[in-house]
Ligand SMILES: [Fe+2]
């Protein structure tokens with residue numbers, strides 16, 4: 001068996017802390033999972049941990065997403081190629097569940113995760129594949145500190161909660177995907193493809209995710225937050241739908257008047273996002289605040305020289321600071337109709353200059369520098385076609 005390895009963080013809020021008050025940004029689904037866990041423990045007291053990992057078929061990655069642990073530390077910020085684990089790939093293909101009655105006997109402490117499992121004292125586990133409309137979307141893990149806790153009768157009790165969690169996860173993903181799909185349609189109508197390519201959106205979303213991953217430990221970010229940031233990143237310029245073509249597609253530089261008009265794309269974008277949130281009934285979509293902040297804050301600058309609000313420093317939400325760096329970095333390092341692509345060195349130097357000028361978040365830019373290899377891989381992978 002190959003478990004999900006990964007580093008340990010301090011995200012393991014114990015179940016007892018999960019009350020009914022509004023969850024913090026980036027934690028809504030975690031919060032619901034903890035509530036379910038609490039109910040579950042009355043039924044089957046031996047389930048000490050529940051966790052969901054999401055599967056991204058495009059890159060064959062299984063990524064930690066949400067979890068609830070009764071005691072000890074949670075695990076997050078980990079991703080790994082599903083195809084590298086025979087036993088987990090088998091679960092996805094065969095749609096069967098896996099029971100491990102004796103983890104220490106089945107697992108060697110040869111990965112960070114198996115070492116973690118053993119250190120936390122987990123002795124048995126039940127792993128269930130999750131599906132949405134027939135497609136594999138992830139894995140649900142139940143773990144117990146007791147050996148052989150997942151008897152037939154416990155499995156029967158867990159089957160209901162497993163299908164509830166499956167529904168919870170797939171309905172949330174579907175909401176996010178519906179929003180993205182409707183934005184896609186709107187973009188097609190609005191000729192935006194001439195202006196900003198799909199490859200730009202893919203690259204900047206991946207850059208944003210990479211930066212957030214780098215900041216995960218130092219800024220205490222949840223996997224859920226990072227996943228949502230990645231999914232919402234391509235919406236940042238949705239307001240350009242409302243900008244007239246003569247400005248949007250103007251080959252030369254904009255005059256001050258035109259610039260003012262162009263800047264209204266932020267407010268227009270926010271209106272679109274708020275309308276979608278209303279129309280899709282997403283008021284309580286986990287992280288709709290992240291979506292709004294991405295759109296509303298991506299042109300703000302730390303020194304207050306940005307727009308539309310001229311917010312300063314920490315008043316600009318982290319997700320907006322990340323998107324700003326990811327977006328500008330891609331604009332610099334890729335070809336646009338008005339400029340050639342800058343070299344990686346030149347683009348990084350420009351980001352440093354903007355940090356020194358007090359405009360960009362130094363941690364975000366340092367993250368891009370630190371992960372230069374991964375950044376180059378993203379750039380090369382999603383080319384304008
Ligand atoms: Fe923008």
Ligand SMILES: [Fe+2]
Pocket residue numbers: 196200204236237327
């Ligand atoms: Fe952009």
